[in-house]
Amino acid sequence: MAKVLIIGCGGVAGVAIHKCCQNSEVFEEICIASRTVSKCEAVKAQLEGKTKTKITTAQVDADKVDEVIALIKKVQPDLVMNIALPYQDLTIMDACLACGVNYMDTANYEPEDIDDPEWRAVYDKRCKEEGFSAYFDYSWQWAYKEKFEKAGLTALLGSGFDPGVTQAYCAYAQKHLFDQIDTIDILDCNGGDHGYPFATNFNPEINLREVSAPGSYWENGHWVEIPAMSIKREYNFDQVGQKDMYLLHHEEIESLAKNIPGVKRIRFFMTFGQSYLTHMKCLENVGMLSTTPVEFEGHQIVPIQFLKALLPDPASLGPRTVGKTNIGCIFTGKKDGKEKTAYIYNVCDHQECYKEVGSQAISYTTGVPAMIGAMMLLTGKWNKPGVYTVEEFDPDPYMDALNKWGLPWQINDNPALVD
Ligand code: NDP
Known part of the structure; x- marks a missing residue:
């Protein structure tokens, strides 16, 4: 049904790739691209023959917008799943906009270099206004809202476990x-x-x-x-x-x-x-x-x-x-x-x-929702132009998919509360 470009091939991406390959009806074709292409090839070798999903691999430095644009143009995916690091969120979003492709990730933007004066000035202002000083915040990606709206594209932010x-x-x-x-x-x-x-x-x-x-x-x-x-x-x-x-x-x-x-x-x-x-x-x-x-x-x-x-x-x-x-x-x-x-x-x-x-459960509990978030976009259940976090969409199909794809949930109506 769909073709996806997955950027990153670490612990979380490894799980997401396995889950996409279990769900070949939706993920007909995936291209795994990362900085170290040998890791992508190793995952491909593990899965080939065990899945109907067609797998290709590529090398990319996702810090460089031009490289990501060239790769998207070559692969022609319906969606880019960013499962590299938060440092690459903005470059990959820029490339998606340039190529007219939907975007998703598992963690919000933070800079690799927190001494960068341009970032620092924005950070210092934000800390003063908002009142928290962690290096990561949504303002950078929310600033893309209008661009994604105008392009008629969806960006789904943070579809891991927490966030997600x-x-x-x-x-x-x-x-x-x-x-x-x-x-x-x-x-x-x-x-x-x-x-x-x-x-x-x-x-x-x-x-x-x-x-x-x-x-x-x-x-x-x-x-x-x-x-x-x-x-x-x-x-x-x-x-x-x-x-x-x-x-x-x-x-x-x-x-x-x-x-x-x-x-x-x-x-x-x-x-x-x-x-x-x-x-x-x-x-x-x-x-x-x-x-x-x-x-x-x-x-x-x-x-x-x-x-x-x-x-x-x-x-x-x-x-x-x-x-x-x-x-x-x-x-x-x-x-x-x-x-x-x-x-x-x-x-x-x-x-x-x-x-x-x-994989251990931390990568698993992040990689499964990454696949599910992608599935929500690819099957048209969660498409609306703009930049959104998970709670802004209808939870029902996502919650059903969690039960089906390995993360069943339960409700306790009378829990001990935290003081
Ligand atoms: P890893 O370090 O295991 O993997 C990161 C991958 O990204 C590696 O394959 C790495 O390549 C690749 N990468 C790094 N820089 C670049 C680049 N410039 N260009 C292309 N590829 C690059 O990380 P995890 O798998 O543990 O985490 C992945 C993401 O998931 C992170 O953003 C993390 O914050 C997020 N996360 C979210 C959670 C949630 O619940 N929402 C929970 C846990 C993690 P190389 O092999 O060359 O280093």
Whole structure:
């Protein structure tokens, strides 16, 4: 039915590619393109003969708009799935506009170089006006809204799990469960154990930037910012057990605050073990999380990129990770004039994911919704010109697809609340 260009071939893309190949009726043909083409060829070799989807590969540096344009012109896809890094969001959106092709991604834009004066000036102004200082925010991609509208193209932002599925849960709660949602707590629990003292479950650079940023939440119409990891709660997660979790800034809070009418508070919590936090603090204290290049024996090196080279590749954690993830949203609000609560969540088993697609559950819980978001666009269920996040579309076909394609969800009507 459709041809898709997938840019990026890391942990998340690997899962999305497997899922596209399970869904050959929709994904008739895919081109996997990335900076290191040998990784694309390796995934192609794994899947060929086991799927009806036709697979081709290509090399591309997606930081360069011209290269992406040339590739899109050659491949002629119906959609570009950006599963590279957030650094490439804008160049790939520009290329999609130039070629008249729909776009989707799994994470909002952030710059690779946070010392870039042009970006810095916009960032400093935004921090002052909005009141949060994480490096990632939606303003850059929302600025493309009119261009996509005029071109009659759809850009779907952030179709992973969080962002992504968590916003579909919010749209579902708004549509079916509540007349008024008052509070949303997004809880991201990884109860998995990979046996390493320290490793990240997705791209280390993006992950460590996210986790070391000051935390923030939305309350009564404005942002409240707190020092990183300074709000801690304990929660007893279904099928995982008791875990410590910490309040983080997270990108979907920004869009949900705009799109869930009258919501009073939105918070995001993620679980971390003590070993992870101690390692991260130590690496931060010695400067290893810095993105500013340093001179070392005649070479310029970026500390966090060097650290990435030392850490286990997240895509290699699959065979050794055991345990489960539990990610979902707790809602409070009103229905038919009465107070109501609901908790929508998914539990995913690391080893089950490994058996199915050769990956741990973090890549799985992101790669499956990437395929589903693409399917929503390709089957015409979610097409409207402009730039949108997941909660701005009808959640029903997406929620049905989650049940069908490996991320079934459940609802608890009487959850323990987070204080
Ligand atoms: P990886 O680092 O495993 O993979 C990134 C891929 O992008 C690699 O194949 C890399 O190529 C490629 N790439 C990087 N730069 C370029 C470039 N300039 N041109 C072309 N290709 C490039 O990352 P993950 O798979 O862990 O993460 C992928 C995305 O998913 C990220 O944006 C991440 O933030 C997002 N994510 C979203 C989540 C959600 O729930 N919404 C959760 C987890 C991740 P190379 O092999 O050469 O390095």
